[in-house]
Amino acid sequence: MLCTCLSNFVLCSCWHTLGKKGTGKYETTVHMSEGRDSYLVSAQVADLEKAKTRLSQVFRAQIAGFREACYQIFGYQVDVVAEAAAVKAGKAAAVSLYTLTPQHADDATAKLQFRMNREGKMQLVTNHYVQNRLSKEVETFIDR
Numbered sequence: 368m369l370c371t372c373l374s375n376f377v378l379c380s381c382w383h384t385l386g387k388k389g390t391g392k393y394e395t396t397v398h399m400s401e402g403r404d405s406y407l408v409s410a411q412v413a414d415l416e417k418a419k420t421r422l423s424q425v426f427r428a429q430i431a432g433f434r435e436a437c438y439q440i441f442g443y444q445v446d447v448v449a450e451a452a453a454v455k456a457g458k459a460a461a462v463s464l465y466t467l468t469p470q471h472a473d474d475a476t477a478k479l480q481f482r483m484n485r486e487g488k489m490q491l492v493t494n495h496y497v498q499n500r501l502s503k504e505v506e507t508f509i510d511r
Contacts, residue, residue, distance in 0.1 A: 442470040443479075464492070474500075 438444045446466045467479040477500070480492035491497065491509055 438470065443467040444470070465489075 434445060444467070446468070448464050448466065463483070465481040465483075467481075469477055474496065476494070476496045478494065478496060479501075480494060481489045482492055484490050491505060497505060
């Protein structure tokens with residue numbers, strides 16, 4: 368007869384056979400302890416998930432500190448956003464839009480935006496601010 372018992376969170380399958388040597392007692396043979404192994408694996412997975420969560424939190428805090436330091440030192444806030452077309456295509460990490468917002472901007476549209484091209488070079492995205500206020504600088508430093 369096959370029975371399943373639960374002991375100390377360990378699930379095991381046991382075969383009970385009638386002894387044939389005249390003892391009249393049951394002999395128990397443990398064939399597998401898959402439950403114990405799955406419990407250990409699930410405990411390891413839970414520990415790894417906790418470690419992953421902690422690392423993600425520390426990484427986010429470090430990135431936020433780095434971005435704040437860059438903002439204080441260089442005067443530009445840097446935001447990275449995946450473009451909608453890339454997200455729809457499943458390539459969110461492949462194409463991103465980098466937006467630099469100056470700390471002391473006198474205009475709400477005073478933003479520089481960059482996109483990385485297929486060759487790995489950054490391209491300035493032309494917007495109203497770039498065309499009207501920075502055309503000479505773009506011609507001098509970027510187009511050449």
